[in-house]
């Protein structure tokens with residue numbers, strides 16, 4: 572059973588709990604700054620958490636920037652609770668590894 576998409580009201584409420592994350596189309600996204608090498612490490616740490624929780628972000632890595640973008644593919648690329656749960660994990664991992672919010 573795919574996760575249920577959130578209502579606009581629920582999305583607004585969950586985004587308020589995750590400062591720094593923004594709606595981008597059918598996903599939520601956030602960008603952090605770190606050295607290029609540390610961004611690569613961060614992608615690996617987030618990848619391990621993604622495997623653990625069974626929910627995976629799109630990751631875009633550029634010089635001194637890493638952007639995570641999350642949507643629920645099983646629900647037809649709509650936002651579900653799993654997206655916001657993963658976003659909270661990413662925030663903790665990014666903070667633990669010294670990434671700066673952009």
Ligand SMILES: C[C@H](O)[C@H](O)[C@H]1CNC2=NC(N)=NC(=O)C2=N1
Pocket residue numbers: 625626627628641642643644645646
């Ligand atoms: C079986 C496996 O857990 C599912 O296919 C997971 C994998 N990771 C996923 N990641 C994301 N972002 N959306 C999904 O719907 C999704 N489904």
